Amino acid sequence: GAGVSQSPSNKVTEKGKDVELRCDPISGHTALYWYRQSLGQGLEFLIYFQGNSAPDKSGLPSDRFSAERTGGSVSTLTIQRTQQEDSAVYLCASSLAGTGHNSPLHFGNGTRLTVT
């Protein structure tokens, strides 16, 4: 079956522009996560959605970052007024949360964002 799909795979934008990154999770997965990875760095947690619960936004670095998940499926990460330090790979993951330890995260291959 299909894995986690992210689009676009690459995005180049000018400083100050807004960007939207899309994530299609695995069908039936109730939990969805966004991470980012700057060049040569580890994964940085951004935000986590679980079903109808309020999302865990504790990792969002500034109010320029927001995310939504419509209909419990597709998610969009929006970065407003992009800055050069926003350049990174943005990774999405989904899992069958609620089934505890048998629900590993499945990651997409990310969107590489370059802010010029």
Add this chain to the structure above:
Amino acid sequence: DAKTTQPTSMDCAEGRAANLPCNHSTISGNEYVYWYRQIHSQGPQYIIHGLKNNETNEMASLIITEDRKSSTLILPHATLRDTAVYYCIVRVGNQGGKLIFGQGTELSVKP
């Protein structure tokens, strides 16, 4: 979630076993040990997880010490395609919630 400590890098000869250690001395009773790996330019890939018993699947084995303060991921016959960054993470298993990734171990499998 408990913090983990891993060596920054390791080398392994192709065809030999790769043994990747992880310390998690502050792990609590309901936290599981998870291993993921990230091959260059790809998203992380789940490998294996366990609570206190040793676990084995088609990818690897996980050995957890009796006191659960450390564990070892074993790739029994490493190949060049196993070159990746390996992340050891502890997390409460009966809930959802984010995984917090550390810096991981960069494993280089050499011919």
